[in-house]
Amino acid sequence: MNTASIVSKVWSFCTTLRDDGVGYGDYLEQLTYLIFLKMADEYTKPPYNRDVGIPAEYNWQSLKSKKGAELEGHYITLLRELSTKKGMLGQIFTKSQNKIQDPAKLFRLIDMIDGTEWVTMGADTKGDIYEGLLEKNAEDTKSGAGQYFTPRSLIKAMVECVRPEPGKTIADPACGTGGFFLTAYDFITNPDNSALDKDQKAFLKHETFSGNEIVANTRRLCLMNMFLHNIGEIDGESVVSPNDALVADEGKRFDYVLANPPFGKKSSMSFTNEEGEQDREDLTYNRQDFWATTSNKQLNFVQHIRTMLKTTGRAAVVVPDNVLFEGGAGETIRRKLLENTDLHTILRLPTGIFYANGVKANVIFFDNREASPNPWTKEVWYYDYRTNIHHTLKKKPLRFEDLAEFIDCYNPHNRHERKATWDEEKNPEGRWRKFTYEALMARDKTSLDLFWLKDKSLTDLENLPEPDELAEEIIENLEAGLNSFREVLSGLGNAS
Structure with a gap:
């Protein structure tokens, strides 16, 4: 069976289940459990003959042999039992539940997955099927899954700039569904970038990647995707930890950190108050290795990512605008970042590219350095891909080609030889310039x-975007403003 027919089959069954109220996210979960079990079954047979730790009474064959209510009951028991196992097996099945209430449709899904040899299928094919499902799930705004999904075109551009090398480690402290890991993997395995020997291939498979993801469902999708x-x-063992990365420094140091930490300014926890009502409380991480103590989650991630890097380590991180201008702890952290690392590049991003609405974001690129009495940053290069740029998720999504000029300006092969495109007299509309x-x-x-x-929209009425694009941009700006007001209100509430 070819790739196209498998993808078509997978999608058509998802549509069938949606009629029963099973969303993309729930469908993805069930696919994850079942494909994992089918692959485990394939690994127990020649030429692999491996014991993968799944008891015989809960393996793939045990599912295939049952129908109706007996199948449903067995599937529920299987999920519960496998969630208690160690390593990747336990992480895949953590908090697992059966979301397919019709046993006949569960049987059909099992039968569909059974018709494909997943282990022998190419990694590209399997990956494409699963990545397609993840993106479809992110587009389903009701599920909220978009907050864990970074546009792949942006990730690819970031990886192209950083150019990770074989034999080096890559981390993401909020890895979502694993987009940065997979794009880095594709870059390293591309013959145009690297010719991998046996040891480098083994290192890439087993030792390169390390992540954190506290949301069980998202962590499961990430592990399966990888x-x-x-x-x-x-x-x-699972390469993705369920621990909150911000709580403590685990002591590991990495060559690269590629990340898009979760949007939302405050770190908080939910609890039941004295009146028996659900309440929230800001979380402040008191870490001796942080430059400043704050409940601003984004600023904490920037500090944490810097501590994760080797002294030669490099980072590319998506951050919201508040990281660039917020006072107090924000000012302290920016000063320390400029002094203690080489913060060499900032990419300003437009609205309309993230599944989480109302987000104004940037990518900051910085290289860690050893301690020094003199500041490491000499100049910061900016690329403004926001002003006069209009994107929407559906009609005009961000493409990798849209960031081609930025990558050229970044000059990944030798970023110390950069040339500004902005010139006050010759090219005042240049998007690439530096500040000391x-x-x-x-x-x-x-x-x-x-x-x-x-901003040409203020003066050039002839070249305004289409009305629907303009409407979407207005909505994005309004939502960004509302998010800012909510944060102000939250701060006032805490102050009182």
């Missing part, structure tokens, strides 16, 4: 929130 792309072993360390440190609150291009 496994289908040939990262890790079916009977091995001294100029940035002299700004109010050391704000890195910089723009220089004129």
